[in-house]
Amino acid sequence: MLHDHIWHKALDQRQSARVMFTDYAKAFDHVDHAVVIMKLTAFGLHDVLVHWFCSLFKGRQQRVVVGKHMSDWTALMGAMPQGSWFGPLTFLVLMNDLTAECHAHKFVDGTTLSQVLGVDQHSRMQNNLDDIVTLSAASLMNINIKKAEEMQLGDGMRKQLYQELTLQGNAIDNVKSYELLGIYVTETLNWDVHILATLSKAFKQIHFLKQLWHVIVSTADLVTYYNSVIRSVIQSACPVWLSSLI
Secondary structure (H helix, E strand, C coil): CHHHHHHHHHHHCCCEEEEEEEEECCHHHHCEHHHHHHHHHHCCCCHHHHHHHHCCCCCCEECCEECCEECCCEECCECCCCCCCHHHHHHHHHCCCCCCCCEEEEECCEEEEEEEECCCCCCCHHHHHHHHHHHHHHCCCCECHHHCEEEEECCHHHHCCCCCCEECCEECEECCEEEECCEEEECCCCCHHHHHHHHHHHHHHHHHHHHHHHCCCCHHHHHHHHHHHHHHHHCCCHHHHHHHHC
16 A cells, blocks of 8 residues: 555654545445536547446436335436446546645545654645545535544654644544554554454454364365455455564
C-alpha cells in the first residue's frame, strides 16, 4: 500500500503524519446518472462509447414489495447496479477529479488523506478535508460522518498545537487503529492488531476444519478447505505486513 510507504518514510525521518479516513454514504446508491454522463463527455470519449455506457442506465426501474403489497414502478435517475465491474468503473469516473493538496489515495468509495508534517509545520488537514467535502458535493456525493476517523502517526504531532478536525460541524474521532482495505493499521505502524485479528478469523475456520476431520472427510478435501478458507485468510495482503515480521 502506497499509504504505508509514505507513513513509514515520515516516521523514519522523525516527522509525523496526520491521516484522515473517509467513506461515502451509500456510495453506489447515490450515483447521479446525469453527472456521470457529463463527466464521460468531458473525458473526450467518442459519442458511440458514451451512448453505449449510458445504455446501462436506461429503463432501470424499481419498486417495493411488502408481503402481498407492491408499490408502483419508479424510474431510477441514479444508483448503480452492484455485482458487475460497471459499478466500480462508473464510481471511479464520478470521483476521478477528486483531488487535495495533501496525499490522497482513492479506492472505490473510500478516500484516505495523508499529510506529512515537520516539527514546526502546522497542519492544513481541515482545509484539505473541506476541499474534499466541496468536490464531493459537486458530484452529489456525501461523506459518511459515522465512518470518518482520524489517526496521528509519530510524536511530533502531539507536540504541536493540535486542532480538532470537524466534518459538517461534527468532531471527528481520533483513533489508534483503523481497518483499511482489510488491513488493520495502527498509530505506531506495527502489526500487532492486524495479526491478532487475522489469527482470530483463522481460528474460527480451524474449528470447522476439525469438524470435517471428525466426520472423516477425505484428506484431499481437507487440504482444499485449508487452502481456500484458512490459508487465504492468513496470507491475505501478506506482501504489505509480512516483511515487517522478519
